Amino acid sequence: MMYEQQQQQVRMELSKRGDGWRRWMEEDKVEIVDLSGMSLDSLPIPSINLATICKLDLSNNNLQSMPESLTARLLNVVALDVHSNQLKSLPNSICCLSKLKTLNVSGNLLQTLPKTIENCRSLEELNANFNELTMLPNTIGFELINLKKLSVNSNKLIFLPQSITHLTSLRVLDARLNCLRSLPQELENLIKLEVLNVSQNFQYLENLPYSIGLLVSLVELDVSYNKITSLPDSIGCMKKLQKLCVEGNPLVSPPMEVFEQSLHAVKEYLSAKMNAGHKSPQKKKSWVVKLVKYGTFNGGHMMRGGGRGEREGFIMSEYRSIDGLASPRYMRMFSTRRLFSPRTYFTR
Template sequence: MGIQVKSCSTKEELKKEMAHNLDLSGMSLDSLPNPPINLSIITKLDLSNNNLESIPESLTARLLNVAVLDVRSNQLKSLPNSIGCLSKLKVLNVSGNLLESLPKTIEDCRALEELNVNFNKLAKLPDTIGFELTNLKRLSMNSNKLAFLPYSTSHMTSLKHLDARLNSLRSLPDGLENLIRLETLNVSQNFQFLSSIPYSVGLLISLTELDISYNRIGVLPESIGCLTKLRKFRAEGNPLVSPPMEVVQEGADAVREYLSVKMSTANSIGAKKKKTWVGKLAKLGTFSSSRMHSRSIREKDEHDGLMMPDYRPIEGLATPTRYLGRLFSPRRLFSPSPRRDSSRK
């Protein structure tokens, strides 16, 4: 009896789910019919693999409860502005269309967690898209014509997967270190356009996969040595000199170790240079105005051949305001210059 009740319950749930899902995929539709159902109850709408060139504004505006909208593989040249009415939308797939831009109203879909715009003709994204879509976890935009990603991308703090391969990216946005949950970053195959990646990539503390293959990158930032969770790294097809390709071919651990050592070496050299300069400044008496101290230093330097024997310390050099005060005094600067004797002309 209990099994029978469970079976009935499953059938009811299945029937309810089917009533909330509308599948019109693969029907070679050129336009959308007016469905004889209440669109406000639809939670998933699949319009993929058709020949749609547009989606009516009125249709989108009635999808008040839709959470998944799939319109991939159509002939869409634009999305309706009313897409901003989809306040419960979590997944939007518009890949494989002819889109050259996204409507700014897409920023109003603040529940969006997954956005797929692969295989379109996008030249740019809305400038402020990242400020609004802070719940986005997966952003796929490969195979477009993007030259830059907006700065606001670095504010998508929930982002876990970012795929921007096969574009024309010249650079990556500032502030990437804000993407503390990012696990996968793919900026491969931007070919001759992408010649460097920012230092902030090494501050992506959750990054496990990084693909920069087939670009024009010659030097990796040393900060990548700090990516302790990095497990997969691809960089073939780049003119890399640091680290060299033989290190890259050994895998992510070898790359991380190489760059960590390079960073440590650079820090130690920097500290040594700083210490050397401090010593030189001390030798020259910069940190002391004592004449006796200057004289002893001068005698030592003469012995070492660093100064001319007839060197004499200038009084007040350690406190230059005495000299500069006379040189740039108000009386000297603003007093009228003496007139020349006209008889000398």
């Protein structure tokens, strides 16, 4: 009886929406189906051929699960949006979505993602923000060769799997507001990464890997509100870096007076340390060799110029420790408006 009532509710709502809920794409014979914001707690899908759907919007409902059989029949879906539901898991049959390019599962109760998601090899954007993820599938980076944007902010991630470094098409990685203890050591494969945000991991993230200097395409780096005391010298070799956010860290290297000047000054300082590193232990020498190989370091002085432009791109409003920031007294600092302001989050 309840199922029939929901079917009737769907029909009535869709009749109000008119043609906006379902659009037939003549050239491809596929459909766009919008069932968002209908307070659904199950999926009484109207009598349509699921294989003809190219875009399916189920966001802002009360769904606690997605039937395996339903997902397996979405053979031509390109965009699937289930954000703001009550989903505790995703069906393993998501592996059948070979054409899926955009997946939005943000604002749910997910603790893990199915390992089968790696079979969605066409996936270009994965948004899993605001869930309860404690880990990502260990092999997630091996098969998602087309992934360009990975957003996993506001979860409970302790680490990012090493396979992340195989995402050679990745341009944006947003892992802020987690519990990250460290980042993968081998970042040099992320040759197209332009934006890296690992801010607000509070008391957990204390160091950045030296390989961060091999991110040859990186434009924006946000490591604010962590517990980092020293930036790797290799950051001085990041030629394309335009924005660096480091506020809220107990940094001692580079010293505060360098940060007060400009991003260019920070690069110069770190580059000078790199030059001095030629006389350091063998481990550091090996990194110098790598940086030269990748064309980010020439063993001499950093390039001149930048000046005003780089100064404007540098963000360091407050140079202080973040001890106690997680207390209720400071929770307003991390309101939705603040977290998504241009000052703390970059979009392209």
